[in-house]
Amino acid sequence: MTDIIKKVEKNILEYNLISAGDKILVGFSGGPDSTALLYSLKKLSRKYDFALAACYINHKIRPRAVKNEIEFCRNTCVKLKAPFSVIEADIPAHADELKISMEEAGHRFRKDALSYMAGELGCNKIALGHHLDDLVETILFRLIRGTGPQGLNPIRPIDNNKIRPLYNISRSEIEQYLQKNKIESVLDRSNLRSKYSRNYIRNKIIPAIERHFGDRYRSSIFNFSRILTEENHFLNALAREETGKIASLTPGGKIVVDLSRFTAYDVWLKRRIIKILLERLSGRRGTGSFEDIDRIMNLPDSRIKALNLTNGINVAADRDLLIFFDRKITIEKSPLNINGITRLKGVDIRIKCSTVGSGKASLKKQKQGRKINIDYSKLILPLYARGIKKGDSFSPLGMTKTKKIGDYLTDKKISRYIRDEIPVLFDQKGVVWLIGHQISNRLKIDESTQKVLTIESIGNETAGIT
Known part of the structure; x- marks a missing residue:
């Protein structure tokens, strides 16, 4: 040979x-x-x-x-x-x-x-x-x-x-x-x-x-590359581990980073985390120039709180979050199966509905607001789900006055950059449930309730980045 x-x-x-x-x-x-x-x-x-x-x-x-x-x-x-x-x-x-x-x-x-x-x-x-x-x-x-x-x-x-x-x-x-x-x-x-x-x-x-x-320059550069490869393997493993601790994926495919924890990291780790997230969102290795990464690192302290990068990726610093996204989410209107599961269009969310007797239901929130119980007899069917629209309003549980959903979310300090992937459930009278947050006061269970509709949002919790 x-x-x-x-x-x-x-x-x-x-x-x-x-x-x-x-x-x-x-x-x-x-x-x-x-x-x-x-x-x-x-x-x-x-x-x-x-x-x-x-x-x-x-x-x-x-x-x-x-x-x-x-x-x-x-x-x-x-x-x-x-x-x-x-x-x-x-x-x-x-x-x-x-x-x-x-x-x-x-x-x-x-x-x-x-x-x-x-x-x-x-x-x-x-x-x-x-x-x-x-x-x-x-x-x-x-x-x-x-x-x-x-x-x-x-x-x-x-x-x-x-x-x-x-x-x-x-x-x-x-x-x-x-x-x-x-x-x-x-x-x-x-x-x-x-x-x-x-x-x-x-x-x-x-x-x-x-x-x-x-011609020895070849072996010198080759050895240099091998050393970098070994060190990068170790440093990237550390960066990915830390990324999993502070970043999560939303139902609409956005990446949300805990800004308070991110800002505490050393500069080298911040750069690698941003690189990982940009590559994850774009689906292409190498995404993220030095200049783009530098601009993102400086975003929390800048007067400008949002960036539109050349590759179509947007990054925003809002409240205590750093948010990476490449498009606006549109949740299409979908009729709900009143005794079954409905998959929403536009976000990775399924809605499960089932009826139970009033004695088995609870008024309190369950699974961090992902499961609710409402008075079935107070509904005006059919039910459907869609994204939030300008002017949508409801009376949150415990309130008799009407409040715009946008104002309600502002009071709850929910970032405006992720509101487009929060679904709203409606019946023929109006808002039933702002998913993950609050039900309408008119549908609460009381002493006269005989039949309860249990609605659960499945798969819409943010998932960790791996």
């Missing part, structure tokens, strides 16, 4: 990249990196009992070259007896629509496309051709663009179902392997042009570094 095969095998064993019975989808462009990846995995597939498939991604950027590349990839896969597929998207149009760079648009599409194809082909893992030089280029790129410690461990040998068997192998080793074994690959000539930032670093900056410092 050649050295590169030994290194790939060592990586597989050391990082548990592949198990017997795995089916692996290789991202295959026909370039030197992915070609070496496909051949090396094929060489080891029988020994470690795993299967391979390959997928070419057509970005519709280089139409003339793509046809030849697809043909090359198809022929290579026929030779290696690996199933081959092609998936395509108009990346320039996608980038223009999202107002992002073509590099970023291509990166997002590749990630989503490979996950989709893996599912279609029954593959449980995705193998990517990232290597040591990619790691060096990415670290330099992120340092220049701006990043924190978490952004300096960009290429890991395994990341969920994505594996990188070449991650510690240099480009020169890959090229020597292909040359020695007379394995052909294709050259993406766009990589030779320094128009794009990554290409400029690869073609201009790194050669200058190598001329001045020699």
Whole structure:
């Protein structure tokens, strides 16, 4: 076996990249990196009992070259007896629509496309051709663009179902392997042009570094990245543990943070908690620039109490809460099943209704206001639920005068940023229950009550962030 095969095998064993019975989808462009990846995995597939498939991604950027590349990839896969597929998207149009760079648009599409194809082909893992030089280029790129410690461990040998068997192998080793074994690959000539930032670093900056410092810079940066990875793993575990203590998820998908506890943390921990929450809300790793995180940290002491970030995420400091959200919640009007469970539309809440005799009912609040008992005979059916509307009012339990719901919630110090996900139950006469808070006084149980309607709100307590 050649050295590169030994290194790939060592990586597989050391990082548990592949198990017997795995089916692996290789991202295959026909370039030197992915070609070496496909051949090396094929060489080891029988020994470690795993299967391979390959997928070419057509970005519709280089139409003339793509046809030849697809043909090359198809022929290579026929030779290696690996199933081959092609998936395509108009990346320039996608980038223009999202107002992002073509590099970023291509990166997002590749990630989503490979996950989709893996599912279609029954593959449980995705193998990517990232290597040591990619790691060096990415670290330099992120340092220049701006990043924190978490952004300096960009290429890991395994990341969920994505594996990188070449991650510690240099480009020169890959090229020597292909040359020695007379394995052909294709050259993406766009990589030779320094128009794009990554290409400029690869073609201009790194050669200058190598001329001045020699080729040891790769191992130095690689070791630096490994140290950061290990330390970040520890610090992120601490940050996630603390996040779970102070942050919770609302029924509408907002994230609510206990501001008094948050402000007591050290700066490094605050930054990591905010990063975790921004990534959780956006669903994308890397969300949250240094500037955005800094603005959020300063929000409680600022005259401006709400931020609209560039990625569509909003953050507000209100009373004793820090609230993260990406949209306004709309609770659609839903008729209630008077003897059953109704799932509300717009929030993760179910309403359970059942009737009982008056002797089994209690007037007091139960489960922190999530379960109530009201006089069934005083209702004017049908019942329905919806979100709060401007002008809604009721007479809270114990009061005879009418009070606007907005004023009632203000008196109770309920943040205006989460009021849109508080449902209101109505009958034909008006408000029955402001869920989680108070019933209407007209429906209270008294000595004449014979039949009681029990209503319970299920699943609407805030859930912890994990």
